[in-house]
Amino acid sequence: MHHAVIAATGLYTPPHSLSNTELVETFNAYVERFNGANAEAIAAGEIVALAPSSPEFIEKASGIKSRFVIDKTGLIDPEVMRPVIPERPNEEISVLAEIAVAAARDAIARWGKDVSQIDAVICAASNMQRAYPAMAIEVQQALGIEGFAFDMNVACSSATFGIKTAADFVASGSARAVLMVNPEICSGHLNFRDRDSHFIFGDVATAVIVERAEDAPPSGENAGWDILGTRLKTVFSNNIRNNFGFLNRAAPDGVGATDKLFVQEGRKVFREVVPMVAEMIVEHAGDLGLAPTTLKRLWLHQANINMNVMIGKRVLGREPEDGENVIILDEYANTSSAGSIIAFHKSSEDFAAGETGLICSFGAGYSAGTVFVRKR
Template sequence: MRATLAGIGAYLPETVVTNDELAKTIDTSDAWIRERTGIRQRYIAQRHETCAYMGTQAARAALADAGVDAREVDAIILATSTPDQAFPATALRVQAELGAGGFGFDLSAACSGFIYALSMADAMIRVGQVRTVLVIGSEVYSRILNWRDRGTCVLFGDGAGAVLLRAGAEMAEGSGAGKPRGILSTHLHAQGNLGDILYVDGAVGRPDKPGHLVMNGREVFRHAVGRMTEVVDEALAANGVSRAEIDWLVPHQANLRIIEGIGRKLGLPASRVVVTVDRHANTSAASIPLALAEAYADGRIRRGQLILMEALGGGLTWGSALVRF
């Protein structure tokens, strides 16, 4: 029994903010941002577009894609670093809006959150605890940014993505005909002694702090390419799969230079790497499902194909997931 990808959905806020618009309020320029990050715009949530609201819209889209009623959902796992409240969990706000049953909880692993949540859902399906799980990444990073710090505020955006996982033992069709569908394996890592290179300075338990995102970009970049390449190879080795067999790499969308560096290390052409960072910026736990949803909607990702997802985030946390769609 495996966790199969039955549906994919996404939600992006109504407001687009370009680099030129940012340059009107902070000391930056479109050229400066593009050269260093590849980003040209981002989506910024308005007041009504909360973490729960966006997560609900993405979840509804995933359910519709799968043709599944919300009442069939056994669990909701929502990955976020920007919940609407300390409690109840944002996942339960989504549950209420959907009219779903079962249980739900939030998971915090920064930009690796979606991979971590996918792994938790996969494990619960494999042991028979649940059969249908919504896995959501939803983030409103615009609300934890210092908008006077051009080194961080230009990098992030808001949005939500979701997948519906269902227990199944089907074989794939198309390019992967005869091979098992679903999540083949997930691989999670963390190194807490690197927590001070990317963090949020404050939270409910530290009201004396401003609660803004703080990042040592040079150090994050230094660790990102190597760690994410390693965890990709770990997933391939665990399944006896070569790099050449990957149909699509769907990486965390943090920085175009990081994505290109990983692609080069893996020997993958740009045509097999899904990139949305130029339009979405870094949406943290939402970035992988948003990228997955875009490539699925435009027909690039098709049933039977082998998809490799990977991410690195504050903690440091990092991980990968290999999926036969």
């Protein structure tokens, strides 16, 4: 059996940032038009008037101030309110594969080795662009990687499930190194006409390379991270759901099609997921012989500021100090599977050899994954 390490990570950030103010201006313009067009029905009690939003409401509810998106023009047009991403011919690389490749190239450059040493590619994300061929195989081809590739979807937990799978491939000898990518165009599945959720998500892509410990430098800046333990958990719930699929191809902005986009029962999710994840982290740490209080940093899934703060407090048994519980929600919003990897990628360079941390994700399913790591 081989020991697996996280050797490098990569990040692709779209060029367009969309602020809460811009989003609210578009949403409120839509609300004004809707209420005006349905004034008589609203007065008669046949239709409920839509309520406007505000940047303050969004930030208080989520901790989000802005988000990066693949397309901004459609999202600031009250007549469109969805990303405008032209369909590409089959001969051209798909947009999801394109951003995954960009993140992968960043990780490969940081790794400093040739792609010939990578034997597998996993594309782990919430929203696949198509059913087949697998996005992972397209990424594999674009990068010139031999071996095998496949897609996996465990919603917001996809990255930790992907790291676990990659680590198992390495441990068993099935692969010397595995590239795991998380391309997330979350704006494509979001209902921008829903006051309670139109602000939640952003677009991004991340990448992680997992390799055998004997192939990684034993120490130094590029030594990577020992994977101390991985654990996965799923419990079925309808409280976060998206019904879009090839059996029900209703247009996202068609009548009655709102359940073909992202929907959730936010309060139920908070009540049920926070204790589940906190208990899972503490139990897993105990089984590894780690005291949660010895963790230098938590890189949690970036779902909601209130969820992250509460989980951090339950795990550490106190209010997290600055830098202990990384938050990138304010700049990136919820980026589904990529959130915990962004946090890890952007806030881990100050670790000294021997210091430990936790990568953790949780989301629809319900699903949750924990990856404890130690700087080599």
